[in-house]
Amino acid sequence: MIRIVDYGVGNIQAFLTMFKRLGIEALRARSADELADAERLILPGVGAFDHAMQMLNESHMRPALESAVLDRKVPVLGVCVGMQMLAAGSDEGVLPGLNWVPGRVHAFAAHPQAAQLPMPHMGWNDVKPVPGHPLFAGFEPQPRFYFLHSYYFECEQPQHVAAKAHYGLDFDCMVSNGHIHGVQCHPEKSHSFGAQLLKNFALA
Amino acid sequence: MLRPRIIPCLLVHKGGLVKTRAFKDPKYVGDPINAVKIFNEKEADELTVLDIDARVNGAEPNYALIAKLAAECRMPLCYGGGITTAEQAARIIDLGVEKVSISAAAVANPALLTRIAAAIGRQSVVAVLDVRKRTGLFEKGYELCTHNASRVQKADPIEFAQVIEQAGAGEIVVNSVDRDGQMTGYDLELAERIRRAVRVPLTVLGGAGSLDDMARLIERCGVVGAAAGSLFVFKGPYRAVLINYPTDAQKTALFRQAGILPGPR
Numbered sequence: 001m002i003r004i005v006d007y008g009v010g011n012i013q014a015f016l017t018m019f020k021r022l023g024i025e026a027l028r029a030r031s032a033d034e035l036a037d038a039e040r041l042i043l044p045g046v047g048a049f050d051h052a053m054q055m056l057n058e059s060h061m062r063p064a065l066e067s068a069v070l071d072r073k074v075p076v077l078g079v080c081v082g083m084q085m086l087a088a089g090s091d092e093g094v095l096p097g098l099n100w101v102p103g104r105v106h107a108f109a110a111h112p113q114a115a116q117l118p119m120p121h122m123g124w125n126d127v128k129p130v131p132g133h134p135l136f137a138g139f140e141p142q143p144r145f146y147f148l149h150s151y152y153f154e155c156e157q158p159q160h161v162a163a164k165a166h167y168g169l170d171f172d173c174m175v176s177n178g179h180i181h182g183v184q185c186h187p188e189k190s191h192s193f194g195a196q197l198l199k200n201f202a203l204a
Numbered sequence: 205m206l207r208p209r210i211i212p213c214l215l216v217h218k219g220g221l222v223k224t225r226a227f228k229d230p231k232y233v234g235d236p237i238n239a240v241k242i243f244n245e246k247e248a249d250e251l252t253v254l255d256i257d258a259r260v261n262g263a264e265p266n267y268a269l270i271a272k273l274a275a276e277c278r279m280p281l282c283y284g285g286g287i288t289t290a291e292q293a294a295r296i297i298d299l300g301v302e303k304v305s306i307s308a309a310a311v312a313n314p315a316l317l318t319r320i321a322a323a324i325g326r327q328s329v330v331a332v333l334d335v336r337k338r339t340g341l342f343e344k345g346y347e348l349c350t351h352n353a354s355r356v357q358k359a360d361p362i363e364f365a366q367v368i369e370q371a372g373a374g375e376i377v378v379n380s381v382d383r384d385g386q387m388t389g390y391d392l393e394l395a396e397r398i399r400r401a402v403r404v405p406l407t408v409l410g411g412a413g414s415l416d417d418m419a420r421l422i423e424r425c426g427v428v429g430a431a432a433g434s435l436f437v438f439k440g441p442y443r444a445v446l447i448n449y450p451t452d453a454q455k456t457a458l459f460r461q462a463g464i465l466p467g468p469r
Contacts, residue, residue, distance in 0.1 A: 118404060118427070123429075189279055
């Protein structure tokens with residue numbers, strides 16, 4: 001089954017609601033034990049990067065999470081700040097990230113092409129997937145997702161980019177490193193596009 | 205590219221959904237959960253639900269209702285009404301709401317926004333400013349109101365928008381009191397003045413009577429949120445209750461009309 005990692009940050013209920021509607025079994029995981037049966041993992045996250053990392057570090061779930069993802073190769077999907085946590089670190093904070101997808105998180109405000117735009121990047125934006133990516137199987141050519149963030153992921157290696165979006169600059173809005181995926185937007189709140197993406201992740 | 209957001213704004217009063225005119229005369233228009241289900245089907249960009257009793261009555265937010273709304277809502281949800289502490293805001297976010305909106309409590313104490321932003325992240329903090337055009341013989345400009353426009357504040361609304369942006373608001377909703385429920389168009393001058401004054405995303409509420417009104421707002425102010433109550437709950441000149449929302453094709457046409465998307469106008 002799918003386990004939503006509930007380390008005290010992020011909208012767990014929205015994922016449970018979406019998977020229930022899709023007829024896919026999903027439960028929240030609040031302890032290392034509850035991660036043991038996971039066949040898929042969702043790592044949510046909102047707010048500040050350091051706060052999310054600190055909450056995960058203090059949740060007593062991090063070793064079990066790392067063992068599931070790195071040893072058992074359980075597919076994981078980081079969402080919003082949960083995606084940013086996959087990086088080595090973020091310009092928003094000082095704590096190290098999980099470092100599962102080589103890259104770093106930067107501020108739009110520090111980029112000359114985005115500095116003058118309204119911040120946060122809020123609303124529905126076009127997402128341009130890498131052709132043939134399994135998370136986008138069965139998608140219309142121009143999917144749109146809901147974004148709400150001020151920092152963006154930059155992959156070190158282009159092969160880890162799964163999709164790009166544009167806000168002042170083209171940024172890596174979805175990343176994939178083998179079975180480890182991250183999406184900056186909110187698939188749990190992106191209507192049919194989000195439902196399709198979560199379904200693809202659950203069934204791929 | 206980033207699209208403007210077309211946002212239904214629902215008002216909750218005594219557990220039911222209502223629509224007001226100039227913040228008065230609430231008319232019952234239906235059940236909140238049922239309305240959320242309809243907007244799910246219509247794939248609305250975002251949804252705002254404001255409890256207009258909570259603050260005035262000094263009551264706690266209605267967590268049971270919020271939980272039901274959040275569980276049903278498949279689009280980003282903003283909830284407002286009665287939030288006066290960071291703990292309340294965090295509890296509401298934990299129920300599955302994306303954004304909380306703060307109105308009178310932020311006007312009384314902008315530092316509250318700083319505390320809420322620290323607790324839930326700035327991107328989830330929405331400040332709502334109820335603004336009324338001054339209409340006296342020698343009066344010009346706008347005034348800031350609270351408590352369903354029953355009180356007038358000293359602060360200038362445009363300057364105050366900057367104050368709350370500094371304090372930690374991640375989005376500002378400007379709600380035109382005198383246009384509420386009139387369906388005669390947004391107060392474009394007010395919207396443009398606030399747009400120029402702040403850098404956070406702006407949503408404009410009050411006065412939309414047609415998609416053309418939304419196109420005019422977006423043409424003038426760029427990528428903003430265009431929110432409406434009456435437009436999405438009433439149909440026709442007799443204000444028959446019928447929940448409605450533009451289709452994807454209608455929205456695309458609207459954005460072309462406003463010059464935001466390329467293509468024939």
